[in-house]
Amino acid sequence: MAKVQTKDLLEQFKLELVAGEGGLEREFIMSDISRPGVELTGYFRYYPKARLQVLGKTELSYFNELSSEERIERSNRLCTDITPCIVISRGMDIPVELINACDESDVPLLRSPYKTTRVVSRLTNFLEAKFAPFTTMHGVLVDIHGVGVLITGQSGVGKSETALELVKRGHRLVADDSVEIRQEDYDRLIGSSPDLIEHLLEIRGLGIINVMTLFGASAVRSLKKIDYVINLESWDEKKQYDRIGMDEETIKIIDVDIPKAIVPVRPGRNLAVIIEVAAMNFRLKRLGVNAAEEFSSRLTKMIDQEKTSVDKGVDYD
């Protein structure tokens, strides 16, 4: 995971550096943000000093009501040697005591022209993305009709060949062989390709091909949310494969459960078509149409009807 420093924030957002330039190399160790309201009243016992501090209108107007000594004391206690930075919102004027304290202790003091809630949400999003749990998986990620399908399976089972066929059918390749996965929020997995092998596909016998130059810009995509995992495995005669599609299996990646299907591979099975249809069927399920369930309820109804008609006896009218 890359380090996040205060200067990254400065580059990313329209922030103005007011004081504490010496601390721009400070590093963030967590994504949480603190609004030190109670701390300004003098209660510092639980002050989360390693967090980014945001001072909004309420905090600053309270601060301005304090006596000069109190302001100096509180400012000094706010500026610890591990505080990554203090951000002032709404482009407000900053009390000179705070500026001095920041300069002395090298805590960067930044000013944003936007409203506090906006500043907090944008900073949180940025930091959360940077601190997101990360993993890499062996597989191929393809965007099929808007569904992010991660094709996994043993080396040599035909993942890349299937991806090539899918690209040929107009779908988009995100990553081949090695997929970098970040968890955003608590329920979203975003997959992307390592920079070095972006747009590339390895086909045994051909070597490495560039999908973007071969098929054009519409054949690739740099990021995609992972919705569905399809595991390809060699056909095992003894194993039971799903024949109806009623049960939804899942696989856990980082902290998220993703629906998963196992597709057995046998020569002559057109995997690309199967995966394409699996993705479409997945979409249909998400839209509320479940073919397997509908069929099953129709079957149950039919059996029930037959039972009742047997009970009543057959009507010959």
Added chain:
Amino acid sequence: MVEKSVVVNVEPGLQSGPASEFVQTANQYAAEVFLEKGNRRINAKSIMGLLSLAVAKGDEVTLLSDGGDAEEAVDALTEFLSKEE
């Protein structure tokens, strides 16, 4: 699960030539083999994953293997990575 740390000694690193040799060696074994560099783990039997890591000489990597001939696989790959040309 067999696990072993290796310092890469291949000059100048795992470029396409040595990388495909490495993958071929890994594919001779039935066991699953993974290679880890930093916080990224890839399947040692796939060339693209290996190339995406850009392993250079002097890098420390970890070989992980699971399966029947895991021990042999790790030994052979360790020898490949640590031998001097």
